[in-house]
Amino acid sequence: MTKVYEAIADAFVAEGTSHVFGMMGDANMHWMNAVAERGVELFEVRHEGSGLTMADGWSRATGRPGVGATTCGPGVTQLATALVCAARARTPLVVFAGAAPLTDPGDSQYLDQRRFAEAVECGFVSVLAPARARTAVREAFWLARTTSKPVMISVPMDVQLAEFDGPAHYLPSTDLIDTTPVTPDPQRIQDAADLIAESERVVVLVGKGARSPEVAGLVIQLHERTRALLATTLQASNWLRDRTPYHAGIAGGYGTRIAHELMREADCVVAVGASLNQYTIWHGRLFPKADIVHIDRAGQVVPGDGRPVDCYVRGDARPALQQLITALGGRTPAGTGFHTPVVAERLREATTLREPFHREPDRLDPREVVLTLDRLIPERLPLVLGSGHQTDFGTMLFSRPREVVSNYGLFGAIGQAPLLTMGWTLGRHGQPTFVVEGDASFIMHLAEFDTACRYRWPVLILVMNDEALGAEYHKSEAHGLRRDLSAIRSPDLGAVATAMGGHGATVRTIAALEAAVGDFVADPEPTVVDIRITRAVMSVPFRRLWCGEEV
The missing domain is CATH 3.40.50.970 (Thiamin diphosphate (ThDP)-binding fold, Pyr/PP domains)
Incomplete structure (x- = not known):
């Protein structure tokens, strides 16, 4: 029995x-x-x-x-x-x-x-x-x-x-379960095409729901046909960046100042597979005069500012984009749109860091760290980003078109990203994957590095270690509270990783960081790199939120 x-x-x-x-x-x-x-x-x-x-x-x-x-x-x-x-x-x-x-x-x-x-x-x-x-x-x-x-x-x-x-x-x-693609209503497609054709400055905004190889070419085709800016949500960060000089990066609080300025000029936004939550539309401030065409397979979605979209097209991204491009026919938005040499140059400037790096003995500037990592780590390696202040640097400064998994803003829970990375690399048949996380976050589930070592998962855990609860450290300053209460001494995490059966290094110079990352790329094994960073640098989103800076 x-x-x-x-x-x-x-x-x-x-x-x-x-x-x-x-x-x-x-x-x-x-x-x-x-x-x-x-x-x-x-x-x-x-x-x-x-x-x-x-x-x-x-x-x-x-x-x-x-x-x-x-x-x-x-x-x-x-x-x-x-x-x-x-x-x-x-x-x-x-x-x-x-x-x-x-x-x-x-x-x-x-x-x-x-x-x-x-x-x-x-x-x-x-x-x-x-x-x-x-x-x-x-x-x-x-x-x-x-x-x-x-x-x-x-x-x-x-x-x-x-x-x-x-x-x-x-x-x-x-x-x-019926897996037949959701076919959009022809009249909604026609209405969307009419709105786009009557516009002059279009933004094509893609989210995780549209991120797939079979949709990529259609997105680029619509982007080129409408002479639009191409932007992504946080969950589709850097997708298609290598396909166009008119990629504006992330829409919302993680966008650059120049991207914000350009997006405020838009008179039409075509959102595909994106939820249009309050963070993506920057609480309603990002597209103040734009008509919104929203393509998604869900039932009607109301954006984060509570304002219903102008044209909602329910359907899977691929058939909806195919039909929309056909409905546009030879019609294109008036004028040159965003596809001008001036806009292309402004977008190149937007990704160039103008401020000098902060110099401090035995501590690295987190911006220099991220730019170094983006240069050193091959695009074929996926990136997982966690939560907390240190994640802001990676979210804004990683720019190569690698696959990105972001856990930011979903619940605000620190400590999850290294665990997601372990499951991700197993799901991708042992594909080496790297994660950028903070010290408090990593230490919260430190015991699971033993799990990664037992199963020899090729994960590279890059710990941006400021020996503090970084978000609270900077928020305390903004609120006039004692910053020292958020500072927590950290052990040598490189040595801990080695003791647990993996590879580890604690680095305080760019040269040491380059060596540690190079070792992993050459021989992917469970690795922790404890990167000692300064607390003196505040991220751009925090400067906007807590200091009122226009950066």
């Missing part, structure tokens, strides 16, 4: 599960053994939440639902931050969560998992009867895939050990 935990394992495998990240406990060990026996790779981590964030990174890399596993009680509560982060990032995850036995209501590790899941923006499916085991798995994967969010499947220990008495045949969730 088949036990419930075995039936659930069979269903996970039928759903395509190949990798599971988690930590074993008495409420999930039977299931973890069962999936391992069925050929699934298990990755044992040091903290349940860390494992789920690795599953998040794996999912972002593969486009498939990531899978995590946890025991009951404290194992479940450890997932809180990772679940909210995944929900805000719209990452499909399925979590196998063991639960306290139904027959022991006084169990010390009892938790109302349904209420917990609701509080952390997670879907919830329970298995309270043996016959429901496989149906619950299908429901969980269906929810994850169709709503793009994490879903917890809760299974009490005594139910897991019962005999499965449900149907033998299993129909996976993929058989129930």
